[in-house]
Amino acid sequence: MVSLIKRYPVVAATLLVLLGTMIVLGMGLGLPARGIASAYALGIAVKLGWNMVTDITRGHWGIDVLAFSAILATVLVGEYIAALIICLMVSGGAALEDYAQVRATKSLSSLLERVPVWAHRVDETGTLHDVQVAELAVGDTVMVRPGEILPVDGVLLDAEGSFDESSLTGESMPVNKVVGQTLLSGAVNGARAINLRASATAANSQYSRIVELVRDAAASRAPVVRLADRYAIPFTALSYAIAGCAWWASGDPVRFAEVLVVATPCPLLIAAPVAFLAGMSRGARTGLIVKDGGTLERLASVQSVAFDKTGTLTQGVPRLRSIQPVEGFEEDRLLSLVAAAEQYSSHVLAASIVAAANARALPIAPVRDASEVATHGVSALVGEFRVAVGKPAWIRTQVDDVETYELSSGESSVYVAVDGHFAGVLVLADELRSDAAATLGQLRAMGINEVFMLTGDQQATADHIATELGLSQVRAECLPEDKVNFVRGLKRRPVMMVGDGVNDAPVLAAAEVGVAMGARGSTAATQSADVVIMTERLSQAANAVRIGKDTLRIARQSIWVGIVLSVLLMLVAAGGVLPAIIGALTQELVDLITIFNALRALKGTRRFDVLPRPRTNEQNVTA
Numbered sequence: 001m002v003s004l005i006k007r008y009p010v011v012a013a014t015l016l017v018l019l020g021t022m023i024v025l026g027m028g029l030g031l032p033a034r035g036i037a038s039a040y041a042l043g044i045a046v047k048l049g050w051n052m053v054t055d056i057t058r059g060h061w062g063i064d065v066l067a068f069s070a071i072l073a074t075v076l077v078g079e080y081i082a083a084l085i086i087c088l089m090v091s092g093g094a095a096l097e098d099y100a101q102v103r104a105t106k107s108l109s110s111l112l113e114r115v116p117v118w119a120h121r122v123d124e125t126g127t128l129h130d131v132q133v134a135e136l137a138v139g140d141t142v143m144v145r146p147g148e149i150l151p152v153d154g155v156l157l158d159a160e161g162s163f164d165e166s167s168l169t170g171e172s173m174p175v176n177k178v179v180g181q182t183l184l185s186g187a188v189n190g191a192r193a194i195n196l197r198a199s200a201t202a203a204n205s206q207y208s209r210i211v212e213l214v215r216d217a218a219a220s221r222a223p224v225v226r227l228a229d230r231y232a233i234p235f236t237a238l239s240y241a242i243a244g245c246a247w248w249a250s251g252d253p254v255r256f257a258e259v260l261v262v263a264t265p266c267p268l269l270i271a272a273p274v275a276f277l278a279g280m281s282r283g284a285r286t287g288l289i290v291k292d293g294g295t296l297e298r299l300a301s302v303q304s305v306a307f308d309k310t311g312t313l314t315q316g317v318p319r320l321r322s323i324q325p326v327e328g329f330e331e332d333r334l335l336s337l338v339a340a341a342e343q344y345s346s347h348v349l350a351a352s353i354v355a356a357a358n359a360r361a362l363p364i365a366p367v368r369d370a371s372e373v374a375t376h377g378v379s380a381l382v383g384e385f386r387v388a389v390g391k392p393a394w395i396r397t398q399v400d401d402v403e404t405y406e407l408s409s410g411e412s413s414v415y416v417a418v419d420g421h422f423a424g425v426l427v428l429a430d431e432l433r434s435d436a437a438a439t440l441g442q443l444r445a446m447g448i449n450e451v452f453m454l455t456g457d458q459q460a461t462a463d464h465i466a467t468e469l470g471l472s473q474v475r476a477e478c479l480p481e482d483k484v485n486f487v488r489g490l491k492r493r494p495v496m497m498v499g500d501g502v503n504d505a506p507v508l509a510a511a512e513v514g515v516a517m518g519a520r521g522s523t524a525a526t527q528s529a530d531v532v533i534m535t536e537r538l539s540q541a542a543n544a545v546r547i548g549k550d551t552l553r554i555a556r557q558s559i560w561v562g563i564v565l566s567v568l569l570m571l572v573a574a575g576g577v578l579p580a581i582i583g584a585l586t587q588e589l590v591d592l593i594t595i596f597n598a599l600r601a602l603k604g605t606r607r608f609d610v611l612p613r614p615r616t617n618e619q620n621v622t623a
Helices: 002-007 009-026 030-057 064-076 080-104 106-113 206-218 223-230 232-250 253-262 266-284 293-300 309-313 331-342 348-359 392-396 436-445 459-469 480-489 502-510 523-528 540-574 580-602
Strands: 118-122 128-132 141-144 154-156 160-164 175-178 194-198 288-290 304-308 319-325 367-373 377-382 385-390 411-418 421-429 450-454 495-499 513-517 531-533
Touching: 002 009, 009 030, 009 080, 030 064, 030 080, 064 080, 064 232, 064 253, 080 253, 080 580, 232 253, 232 540, 253 540, 253 580, 266 288, 266 293, 266 540, 266 580, 288 293, 288 540, 293 513, 293 540, 304 309, 304 480, 309 450, 309 459, 309 495, 319 331, 319 348, 331 348, 331 367, 331 377, 331 385, 331 411, 331 421, 348 411, 348 421, 385 392, 392 411, 436 450, 436 459, 436 540, 450 459, 450 480, 480 495, 480 502, 495 502, 495 540, 502 513, 513 540, 531 540, 540 580
Parallel strands: 304 450, 304 495, 495 513, 513 531
Antiparallel strands: 118 128, 118 141, 141 194, 154 194, 160 175, 288 531, 319 421, 367 377, 377 385, 385 411, 411 421
């Protein structure tokens, strides 16, 4: 209670004065009661008027002028109890707005409150040292106790662990990890202490990136607030016209005050910003960071969407699609030998091959005498076998009996020789994201039919992916500037661009709404974007549009609810059947209705907000 009084002192003082006035009035002391109430109400009016004049001198014509006029009018006609209720309405409206903002930004602020400060670093002797998270360096070994938040991104050193990533991805189920897998800062460790090797500093880790984005989002001011301000002049003029007509028709100045009491526009000022803050919070709850409220308004009216291919529509990492051994070799045996030879390679395909072997729980033998020929392949002694893995042309220089394997569009191959004989081919491909097709379907369901794919890949590869997705509008072999020019040339606007890489940063900035796949995307793309998807769910791009549409609809609805209810009450008051005290209490109810209507933006349609968890790398590996 004390904290509430300190947080909202004007509300507390108004309630105290109102109570005191009622007590004095009950004692039959009408004149002192009127003096106390009128003096306090005029003090509030002076403060309100000063703020109003200051705003007007800055070029901002607000609608607090009605509240100021209503307080003066009720004091002058002797409706001092109504004047106190208006004061309570104005101060209470600000308190309600503060409460609503706290609720609406709960998901955002919880991220900031959970930022780790201390970490347990393990030195070479195994001794623990509590250090500030900012002191951790790449390569440090960090111990995380049960229930603690992972302070930095890293790699799991223990055999296994369980982690709650709900604050990062929106996934409610714990995620199991095994040795060597990536851990994200901000996740909560399970019931067993684990050790990780830091792969990034605290400043460059996933959680810090989220926190920075959240701070930007929380500090933004939505354009729809200015939209509410634009109603100020016509709404004020209408209110004075109704009040003036009521005074003229009745000849009673009290009627003027009664109309202005219910014209107090608190709902108009409060509901719109609450709706936008709620919309941003709704996104943050599912790992979707919207950087400002203006982005939500643009998302609501998106007409065209363009997607990058690699790493956006596709996984961005080659996956093993098939194994083609020669006669005498089994698939698992060939994969085991190749993974052993590739485990020390830096080639992009090597990690995928090793991951495929791990997914099948195949033994990966230690190697001797390993050497890599840059851009060609690797040769290693695996047990008693000399294994060569690489491009077809290079393998042909090692053996004579190489058989050619025909690839489909989008596929890559690794040829294998064992002890001087051709052993087979491993075929890899950059697979589509499991939710790519569903994402396009959701966008079309929302009326967005202009959907494009932009890629720097060859036309044949782009066409193959487009065919799988049912996309007919493809632009291939694009340089970054080509993507920018294409987006700028689109006629149906606003345009939303979805990408993940450094080369996507310019086009993300050029589009009205840039959406970055931030889970593995580049920092440049994240900084250029207006929306950052902090998970591996491409379907969050469609969810962003859905949240924008819902939020803008609810914000506008809340504005009109406030206007319509206020106008209806003004007309009733003009007829002389709504005393000033009752009118003031009724307007307080209107405040509550519009605020709680705006808070509906916190809740979304479940089928868009909560989507199936993407398949893991291991689940995507097929033979």
